[in-house]
Amino acid sequence: MSTVKNPILPGCYPDPSICRVGDDYYLVTSTFEYLPGLPVLHSRDLVTWETIGHVVDRPGQLDYAGIESSGGLYAPTIRHHDGLFWVICTLVGQPQGNPGGNFLMTATDPAGPWSDPMWLDADGIDPSIFFDDDGRIWVHGTRLALEPEWFHQTEVWIRELDPETKKLTGPEHVVWSGAVKGAVWAEAPHLYKVDGTYYLMAAEAGTEFHHAESIAQADVVTGPYTGTRGNPILTHRHLGRQHPVVGAGHADLVEAADGSWWAVLLAMRTYGGYHYPLGRETFLVPVVWEDGWPVFAPGVGKVPDEVEVPFATGPASGLVQGLASxxxxxxxxxxxxxxxxxxxxxxxxxxxxxxxxxxxxxxxxxxxxxxxxxxxxxxxxxxxxxxxxxxxxxxxxxxxxxxxxxxxxxxxxxxxxxxxxxxxxxxxxxxxxxxxxxxxxxxxxxxxxxxxxxxxxxxxxxxxxxxxxxxxxxxxxxxxxxxxxxxxxxxxxxxxxxxxxxxxxxxxxxxxxxxxx
Ligand code: 6LW
Missing domain, CATH: 2.60.120.200 (Jelly Rolls)
Structure with missing residues (x-):
C-alpha cells in the first residue's frame, strides 16, 4: 500500500486520459502549442509516473504554423486494443487550408514512434474511441450542437470507424448534451462497457468553476443513453471558490488488474485569491460501483488530498510528479x-x-x-x-x-x-x-x-x-x-x-x- 498526493501530475497537465495493459498504465494530456506534443506517461502503480515519450515528437508530423496560444493539441484519448495503442485527438486553430481537426495516431510501443495522423471527417473536439467486444470500433466526440436550443450547447456524437480504412462510416448518432437541460459545454465523452452495459461519461458546464462530470447508460452502444439520478457524479462547484481545489471534471476511468476502479481527471489548485497559475493539473480519484453506477471518492465526495493505492509498493517518485530538483x-x-x-x-x-x-x-x-x-x-x-x-x-x-x-x-x-x-x-x-x-x-x-x-x-x-x-x-x-x-x-x-x-x-x-x- 502506498499513498500518493494529489495532484499526481502538478503543473499544466490537463485533460488526462488513461488506459491499462496488464500491470502497466499509460496516460496522456493536452499540450496546446507546445512541442513535443502529448506526453505519454507510464506507471505500474498509479503512484509513480514517468514520461516515456511523446505522441508528437518529430518534425512534419503535425503543422503548428499560425496556431495561436491555447490552440493546438486539445484533449487526447489513449486506448490499447489488439496489440496496438491508439491516440485520438484534435489539432485546433490551424489557418484555413492547413490540415487540422480530429485525427488518429497509432503505435505498437507507447514510447513511440507514433504514426503520422490519420485525419477524420468530423468537426469538434475531445474525440474518444471505444473498442466493443464484437470487434466494432466507435469514435465519439463533442461539437457545437447543429441545431442548438441554448447558448453554448454542445452535443456528443458517436460514429463507427472502419478498421481497414480508418475512416468514419455509417450514420452519426447524437446521444448526449449534458445531464442538465441547458448545460453548456457537454464535452470530454468516453464510452465504457461494464457488465454488459454501455456507459457514456462526459464533462459539462465548462472547464472552470462549474465543471462537472456526469454519466449515462444504454443497452446499445448508439443509445439511447439515460443519465443517473445521481448526476453529476463529481463536481467541486458546491464547495465554493474558497475551496483550494476547483473545477474538477474531464475524467477518464480505468480498471486496475485487481478489479479496483480509478479515475484521472483535471482540477485546479487556487492561490493568491481565485487564481490558478499552475493551470489545470491531473488528479487521481478512487471509484467504486454501486447499483450499476460509479461513485467517485466514496465516503469523501470530492477529490481527496491523498489517495491510498493498495497495490502500490514503493513511495511516489519520478520526474513529472515534480519531485525533481x-x-x-x-x-x-x-x-x-x-x-x-x-x-x-x-x-x-x-x-x-x-x-x-x-x-x-x-x-x-x-x-x-x-x-x-x-x-x-x-x-x-x-x-x-x-x-x-x-x-x-x-x-x-x-x-x-x-x-x-x-x-x-x-x-x-x-x-x-x-x-x-x-x-x-x-x-x-x-x-x-x-x-x-x-x-x-x-x-x-x-x-x-x-x-x-x-x-x-x-x-x-x-x-x-x-x-x-x-x-x-x-x-x-x-x-x-x-x-x-x-x-x-x-x-x-x-x-x-x-x-x-x-x-x-x-x-x-x-x-x-x-x-x-
Ligand atoms: C478541452 C475541453 C475543454 O478539449 O477545454 O472547455 C479544452 N473544455 O474539454 C482544452 O483543454
Missing amino acids: GTVPADDPRWTAVRALPAQVATAAGEGWDLPLRPATLADVDVPAFLGLRLQHQDADLVARVAVDLADGEEVGVAVRQSEKDHVRLAVTPDGDALRARVVHRQRGEDRVLGEATLAAGAPLTLSVRARGVDLELLVATGDSEPVVVGTALATDLDTVATGGFLGLWLGVYGTSNGAATSTVAHVERVDYVPTV
Missing part, C-alpha cells in the same frame, strides 16, 4: 518549445543548449527561440546561466509565459559598452516596463525567475556578482482567470533579434529548476 539536462523530457520541437530551435551542448537567436519574439504567433518548462510549484526558482555576445537590437532573457499576448520577460539588451536589463510585462498585447537595471558586459549572465506564491521576481547577475531583482510581476495577472485560454504558466529562456537577420547564438550553459517546498 536541479539542473534540467537537454535530454530531459520536460523541455518544450513553442510550435516547434526543442531540437528544432536549439542544439544540446554540455549540460545545456546552444540557442540561436531568432527574428521572432515571444509576442509573435511564430517559432521563437524559447525553451521552457512547466511551472509545477507555487514556490520554485528557474535559474539560467547564459553566455552571449549580443548585437544591437538583440536580447536574451528568461520569461514567464502564458501566451504571446500575456507574458513577463526579463530582457537583457546591449546598451553602449554595458548591458541593460528590463522586466517587461506584455499584457493583452501591450508592453509595460516593470523595472530596469544596468549591468557590466563581458561575463556570463545568470537570469532567474523566483516564484514565491503569486509573486514572480526576475533577477539578473553577471559573472560572480550577487543577483539583483530587476522587477516583480504577479502570477495572478498571467493565469487563465486573468487572461483566458487553457494553459498554466511556463518558465523558460529565450533569445530574439527582434525581427532582424542574425547569427548570434546564446550559449545556455545550464538551466536549473528548483522547487523550494
Whole structure:
C-alpha cells in the first residue's frame, strides 16, 4: 500500500486520459502549442509516473504554423486494443487550408514512434474511441450542437470507424448534451462497457468553476443513453471558490488488474485569491460501483488530498510528479518549445543548449527561440546561466509565459559598452516596463525567475556578482482567470533579434529548476 498526493501530475497537465495493459498504465494530456506534443506517461502503480515519450515528437508530423496560444493539441484519448495503442485527438486553430481537426495516431510501443495522423471527417473536439467486444470500433466526440436550443450547447456524437480504412462510416448518432437541460459545454465523452452495459461519461458546464462530470447508460452502444439520478457524479462547484481545489471534471476511468476502479481527471489548485497559475493539473480519484453506477471518492465526495493505492509498493517518485530538483539536462523530457520541437530551435551542448537567436519574439504567433518548462510549484526558482555576445537590437532573457499576448520577460539588451536589463510585462498585447537595471558586459549572465506564491521576481547577475531583482510581476495577472485560454504558466529562456537577420547564438550553459517546498 502506498499513498500518493494529489495532484499526481502538478503543473499544466490537463485533460488526462488513461488506459491499462496488464500491470502497466499509460496516460496522456493536452499540450496546446507546445512541442513535443502529448506526453505519454507510464506507471505500474498509479503512484509513480514517468514520461516515456511523446505522441508528437518529430518534425512534419503535425503543422503548428499560425496556431495561436491555447490552440493546438486539445484533449487526447489513449486506448490499447489488439496489440496496438491508439491516440485520438484534435489539432485546433490551424489557418484555413492547413490540415487540422480530429485525427488518429497509432503505435505498437507507447514510447513511440507514433504514426503520422490519420485525419477524420468530423468537426469538434475531445474525440474518444471505444473498442466493443464484437470487434466494432466507435469514435465519439463533442461539437457545437447543429441545431442548438441554448447558448453554448454542445452535443456528443458517436460514429463507427472502419478498421481497414480508418475512416468514419455509417450514420452519426447524437446521444448526449449534458445531464442538465441547458448545460453548456457537454464535452470530454468516453464510452465504457461494464457488465454488459454501455456507459457514456462526459464533462459539462465548462472547464472552470462549474465543471462537472456526469454519466449515462444504454443497452446499445448508439443509445439511447439515460443519465443517473445521481448526476453529476463529481463536481467541486458546491464547495465554493474558497475551496483550494476547483473545477474538477474531464475524467477518464480505468480498471486496475485487481478489479479496483480509478479515475484521472483535471482540477485546479487556487492561490493568491481565485487564481490558478499552475493551470489545470491531473488528479487521481478512487471509484467504486454501486447499483450499476460509479461513485467517485466514496465516503469523501470530492477529490481527496491523498489517495491510498493498495497495490502500490514503493513511495511516489519520478520526474513529472515534480519531485525533481536541479539542473534540467537537454535530454530531459520536460523541455518544450513553442510550435516547434526543442531540437528544432536549439542544439544540446554540455549540460545545456546552444540557442540561436531568432527574428521572432515571444509576442509573435511564430517559432521563437524559447525553451521552457512547466511551472509545477507555487514556490520554485528557474535559474539560467547564459553566455552571449549580443548585437544591437538583440536580447536574451528568461520569461514567464502564458501566451504571446500575456507574458513577463526579463530582457537583457546591449546598451553602449554595458548591458541593460528590463522586466517587461506584455499584457493583452501591450508592453509595460516593470523595472530596469544596468549591468557590466563581458561575463556570463545568470537570469532567474523566483516564484514565491503569486509573486514572480526576475533577477539578473553577471559573472560572480550577487543577483539583483530587476522587477516583480504577479502570477495572478498571467493565469487563465486573468487572461483566458487553457494553459498554466511556463518558465523558460529565450533569445530574439527582434525581427532582424542574425547569427548570434546564446550559449545556455545550464538551466536549473528548483522547487523550494
Ligand atoms: C478541452 C475541453 C475543454 O478539449 O477545454 O472547455 C479544452 N473544455 O474539454 C482544452 O483543454
